[in-house]
Amino acid sequence: MSSFDVETIRKDFPILSTKVHDKPLVYLDNAATTQKPNSVIEIMNEYMHNHNANVHRGIHLLSEKSTEGYENARIKVANFFNASQPEEIIFTKGTTESINLVAHAWGRKFISEGDIIILSEMEHHSNLVPWQLLAKSVGAELKFVEMNEDTTLNLESLKELVSDKRAKLVALSYASNVLGNVNPVKEVIEISHSENIPVLLDGAQAAPHHKIDFAEIDCDFFACSAHKMLGPTGIGILYAKMELLEAMDPFLGGGEMILEVGLHESSYKEPPYKFEAGTPSYIEAIGFGAAIDYLKAVGMDSIHDHEANLSKYALGELKKLGDVEVYGPSEGRAGIISFNIGNAHPHDVAQLLDADGVAVRAGHHCAQPLMNWLKVSSTSRASFYLYNTESEVDVFVESLDKIKEMFN
Amino acid sequence: MNLDLLYREVILDHYKNPRNRGELESPTVKFDGHNPLCGDTVTLHIKTDGEKITDVKFQGDGCSISQASISMMTEKIKGLSTSEVKDLIENFRAMMKGEEDKEIDMGELEVLQGVKQFPARIKCALLGWDTLKQSLAVLDDRKI
Ligand SMILES: Cc1ncc(COP(=O)(O)O)c(C=O)c1O
Numbered sequence: 001m002s003s004f005d006v007e008t009i010r011k012d013f014p015i016l017s018t019k020v021h022d023k024p025l026v027y028l029d030n031a032a033t034t035q036k037p038n039s040v041i042e043i044m045n046e047y048m049h050n051h052n053a054n055v056h057r058g059i060h061l062l063s064e065k066s067t068e069g070y071e072n073a074r075i076k077v078a079n080f081f082n083a084s085q086p087e088e089i090i091f092t093k094g095t096t097e098s099i100n101l102v103a104h105a106w107g108r109k110f111i112s113e114g115d116i117i118i119l120s121e122m123e124h125h126s127n128l129v130p131w132q133l134l135a136k137s138v139g140a141e142l143k144f145v146e147m148n149e150d151t152t153l154n155l156e157s158l159k160e161l162v163s164d165k166r167a168k169l170v171a172l173s174y175a176s177n178v179l180g181n182v183n184p185v186k187e188v189i190e191i192s193h194s195e196n197i198p199v200l201l202d203g204a205q206a207a208p209h210h211k212i213d214f215a216e217i218d219c220d221f222f223a224c225s226a227h228k229m230l231g232p233t234g235i236g237i238l239y240a241k242m243e244l245l246e247a248m249d250p251f252l253g254g255g256e257m258i259l260e261v262g263l264h265e266s267s268y269k270e271p272p273y274k275f276e277a278g279t280p281s282y283i284e285a286i287g288f289g290a291a292i293d294y295l296k297a298v299g300m301d302s303i304h305d306h307e308a309n310l311s312k313y314a315l316g317e318l319k320k321l322g323d324v325e326v327y328g329p330s331e332g333r334a335g336i337i338s339f340n341i342g343n344a345h346p347h348d349v350a351q352l353l354d355a356d357g358v359a360v361r362a363g364h365h366c367a368q369p370l371m372n373w374l375k376v377s378s379t380s381r382a383s384f385y386l387y388n389t390e391s392e393v394d395v396f397v398e399s400l401d402k403i404k405e406m407f408n
Numbered sequence: 409m410n411l412d413l414l415y416r417e418v419i420l421d422h423y424k425n426p427r428n429r430g431e432l433e434s435p436t437v438k439f440d441g442h443n444p445l446c447g448d449t450v451t452l453h454i455k456t457d458g459e460k461i462t463d464v465k466f467q468g469d470g471c472s473i474s475q476a477s478i479s480m481m482t483e484k485i486k487g488l489s490t491s492e493v494k495d496l497i498e499n500f501r502a503m504m505k506g507e508e509d510k511e512i513d514m515g516e517l518e519v520l521q522g523v524k525q526f527p528a529r530i531k532c533a534l535l536g537w538d539t540l541k542q543s544l545a546v547l548d549d550r551k552i
Contacts, residue, residue, distance in 0.1 A: 343424070347446050347471035347532070348415075355411045364447050377447050377469050406415065407424070407472075 023357030031383035073289030094236035098223035174206035179328035180336030231291035307335035335384035413522035441539030478536030
């Protein structure tokens with residue numbers, strides 16, 4: 001696949017040719033989860049049909065085969081993000097577990113009473129609640145980088161916060177799941193590193209949509225979920241620099257993560273296995289590997305450009321429609337549009353769009369503090385991916401036009 | 409799926425022009441309700457004289473179904489006794505569950521019948537009624 005052809009891409013996703021309420025599905029809820037291409041579905045099937053056995057355990061052929069598939073997936077992820085070694089990639093259940101892993105295994109060891117954890121007000125609950133729990137248990141304090149009027153991150157506010165000697169970590173979303181902001185993470189990391197503060201990036205909404213190079217941005221921790229990037233549910237990663245992983249305590253205890261076990265004490269394996277207790281979701285990891293192959297073949301730059309064009313087109317059409325309030329920055333936005341239309345409530349908007357086959361999300365999007373900041377109780381959100389088209393945007397906007405009439 | 413059953417004219421009218429919206433100066437009871445799933449909120453202000461509900465107002469924010477249901481509810485209960493209102497609440501809950509109880513004339517509230525075909529929206533229609541039930545329980549507690 002050298003040139004980007006959305007119609008060819010759509011053929012790879014069986015669900016896209018299904019109907020809902022007798023209307024062709026227009027799936028615009030990609031920030032919640034994405035659809036799966038045949039290659040992902042088939043490889044998972046193939047492993048369940050022919051090669052299933054627990055990883056890192058059996059001395060038999062099947063186990064060797066599934067172990068190889070699992071470890072190859074780790075290598076694919078490491079290469080995709082340009083990590084310096086595959087051992088820096090820990091498979092988890094997803095972004096939420098990855099962040100909790102850091103809060104437990106790193107946080108409890110290196111953050112103590114009176115220390116400060118720096119977040120922003122646009123965080124998804126999964127990059128907020130784990131830090132609240134940690135702060136409560138060790139007596140640390142959370143501080144929040146301010147947002148500018150246009151919802152971009154206020155870097156002056158960050159500079160001030162990191163200059164405090166008690167600041168120990170910056171944890172920030174790479175891209176907001178509500179506003180579509182892509183945060184200037186390289187600058188954030190430079191600023192934080194100038195004060196020797198490590199940075200965790202919640203990459204759940206960034207990894208699916210543009211090229212990310214860990215070596216270039218120099219992040220210390222990075223979390224994302226496969227299901228938001230064409231892969232299956234139940235699998236995601238935590239990336240951390242090797243020296244951090246080596247210094248961290250284990251997260252969960254159990255099989256796979258130990259070297260030797262006595263009744264009172266045990267020793268642990270090296271990373272990444274130290275952090276992968278129990279039977280991992282190896283079939284899902286293999287599916288994730290296939291998703292990455294797919295994204296690579298299409299090309300992350302093409303995906304990014306396609307979404308940027310769709311976003312621009314949709315914003316133009318919404319503007320023409322009138323009476324639509326769009327939240328988020330005017331520039332540097334990913335394929336996410338949060339909006340309200342007239343005085344129609346998002347719950348009604350989503351229900352009425354659904355009747356026309358259009359799937360969007362309505363609600364607070366797991367970001368209640370951000371809703372408070374925006375002074376709204378909820379929004380509707382359309383989010384695009386590589387398989388969406390301008391004609392789908394047209395269906396969406398036509399449906400909104402009817403809704404606008406109805407609530408006028 | 410017939411959305412016309414859900415979005416009836418009357419419902420949209422109550423959503424766009426809510427009745428009894430606002431607050432009471434010195435309510436006998438004031439109670440907050442909210443639906444954590446979709447973030448809908450309501451605050452009921454109720455004034456009673458003995459057993460009789462003499463005035464009611466509401467504030468809040470939510471979808472057309474929750475807000476219209478509350479607006480219609482306030483119109484219906486004004487002037488009724490608390491025991492009549494309790495029957496009404498039970499009747500409305502039964503209606504949402506698809507159980508018929510013809511004893512009480514629900515009047516305009518009948519248009520909310522359509523909601524029961526959309527299970528995800530039933531909790532929207534019930535928000536005001538659940539909050540009303542809790543408000544009355546507060547009043548009852550005071551008597552003891
Ligand atoms: C920005 C962001 N962070 C974290 C998450 C949580 O991801 P998951 O539910 O896959 O753990 C999401 C997705 O809902 C998200 O959008």
